Amino acid sequence: MKQYLREHRGEFIGLFLCALTFFIVFGLYHLPLDAVLYPTFLCLGGILVCHFLQYRRQKAKRRELERLKNLPDDLLEALDRFEDGQDAAYRDIVKALYDRENARRAGYEAQIADSMDYYSAWVHQIKTPIASMRLKLEQEDSVLSRTLSEELLRIEQYVGMVLTYQRLQSDSTDYVFREYSLEKIVKGVVRRFAGQFIGRGIRLELNVSADTIVTDDKWLTFVLEQIISNSIKYTREGAISIDTEEPSVLCIRDTGIGIAPEDLPRIFEKGYTGENGRVEKSASGLGLYLCREICGRLGIGITACSVPGEGTTIRLKLPREQFVFE
Numbered sequence: 001m002k003q004y005l006r007e008h009r010g011e012f013i014g015l016f017l018c019a020l021t022f023f024i025v026f027g028l029y030h031l032p033l034d035a036v037l038y039p040t041f042l043c044l045g046g047i048l049v050c051h052f053l054q055y056r057r058q059k060a061k062r063r064e065l066e067r068l069k070n071l072p073d074d075l076l077e078a079l080d081r082f083e084d085g086q087d088a089a090y091r092d093i094v095k096a097l098y099d100r101e102n103a104r105r106a107g108y109e110a111q112i113a114d115s116m117d118y119y120s121a122w123v124h125q126i127k128t129p130i131a132s133m134r135l136k137l138e139q140e141d142s143v144l145s146r147t148l149s150e151e152l153l154r155i156e157q158y159v160g161m162v163l164t165y166q167r168l169q170s171d172s173t174d175y176v177f178r179e180y181s182l183e184k185i186v187k188g189v190v191r192r193f194a195g196q197f198i199g200r201g202i203r204l205e206l207n208v209s210a211d212t213i214v215t216d217d218k219w220l221t222f223v224l225e226q227i228i229s230n231s232i233k234y235t236r237e238g239a240i241s242i243d244t245e246e247p248s249v250l251c252i253r254d255t256g257i258g259i260a261p262e263d264l265p266r267i268f269e270k271g272y273t274g275e276n277g278r279v280e281k282s283a284s285g286l287g288l289y290l291c292r293e294i295c296g297r298l299g300i301g302i303t304a305c306s307v308p309g310e311g312t313t314i315r316l317k318l319p320r321e322q323f324v325f326e
Contacts, residue, residue, distance in 0.1 A: 205241035259306035
């Protein structure tokens with residue numbers, strides 16, 4: 001009601017001024033008061049009734065428009081019911097904007113699909129020479145071959161990050177939730193970094209329970225690879241321990257350089273590298289961001305705590321219940 005009065009305040013002010021003019025003119029001609037009041041109040045009553053009916057129509061229209069905000073698929077059909085001259089013009093504008101937005105969205109989705117197809121093809125193509133190089137490096141055992149194998153593993157991780165980033169930006173997913181052995185997944189990831197543990201002289205302490213969890217092993221493997229890779233990258237000496245805490249919490253601890261207190265709250269932000277990133281020039285600031293996004297979709301809680309100079313601990317709160325999809 002207040003909004004309606006504000007919108008029509010000009011009409012009410014004009015009506016009041018007209019009534020005041022009638023009173024002044026009739027008073028100057030010394031007409032009886034009853035002869036002035038009767039037609040004035042009769043006109044006022046009729047005008048107020050018209051405004052009341054108009055107010056009810058506008059209230060019903062606003063209620064319908066509020067409903068349409070949550071029903072975009074019914075928007076154009078429902079707008080056809082508003083056939084006033086001004087409403088019809090607004091309806092045509094909304095339809096034009098709606099069509100334009102649909103065309104823009106279709107173009108954007110097509111562009112994303114083309115980009116996904118390109119990067120998917122590129123990733124699969126680049127895996128062939130990577131696999132060939134790894135096979136040749138495994139045929140000899142030298143300092144150079146171990147160094148090259150370590151760098152090749154980093155290339156594989158960067159390739160995986162490209163594809164993962166693209167998939168997270170699209171609406172399509174390929175999550176497959178099943179029951180897996182947590183110990184088996186962790187050992188599979190650690191095995192890939194065995195050469196780096198040996199080459200850097202970092203001790204591995206592994207004490208993971210044989211719990212069964214419900215997750216997507218491919219995406220969880222990506223998360224673990226990123227976390228363990230960071231631990232190795234920033235640990236000069238000491239150990240990296242991977243163990244489970246109750247209930248269903250996987251901990252990855254290292255004795256590395258740690259994270260500055262001012263950087264810790266932002267390490268999961270996209271593109272944020274912090275003080276360590278300025279030291280490690282190759283840091284992209286995407287690894288932990290992707291971990292957080294994937295964990296959110298897998299129903300995994302991820303947290304970090306760190307003490308500079310003493311090390312960092314990443315905790316993953318893993319789901320054990322079977323997911324229910326609606």
